[in-house]
C-alpha cells in the first residue's frame with residue numbers, strides 16, 4: 001500500500017490549470033493537511049498555459065516551512081521513463 005501523506009517527505013500534486021492557476025480544490029487540499037517540512041512538486045495539464053502565478057497562488061495555503069516547487073506541464077503523451085528521468089533529475 002502507498003505510504004500515507006504523513007510519512008512522505010516529497011508529494012507530487014497534479015491538476016488541470018483553470019483560469020491560469022490551480023483549481024481551488026488544490027488550495028483546499030493543501031490547507032487540509034500539515035505539509036510542514038515537506039516538498040511538494042507541482043505538475044499540471046493545461047490547454048496551453050504555463051504555470052504562470054500558480055505556485056504563488058498556492059503559497060498561502062501551506063506553512064512557510066513547506067517547500068513548494070514547479071514540476072512540469074504534462075501536456076501531450078509523456079512516457080513513464082521520461083517522467084522517471086525528470087523526477088530523478090530533481091534530486092529530491
Ligand SMILES: Cc1cc2nc3c(=O)[nH]c(=O)nc-3n(C[C@H](O)[C@H](O)[C@H](O)COP(=O)(O)O)c2cc1C
Nearest residue numbers: 015016017018019020021044045046047048049050
Ligand atoms: C474551467 C476551466 C478553466 C480552464 N482554464 C484554462 C487556462 O486558464 N489555461 C489553459 O491553458 N487551459 C485551461 N483549461 C483547460 C484545462 O487545463 C485542460 O482541459 C486540462 O488541463 C486537460 O485535462 P483533462 O483532459 O483532464 O480535462 C481550463 C479548463 C476548464 C474546464
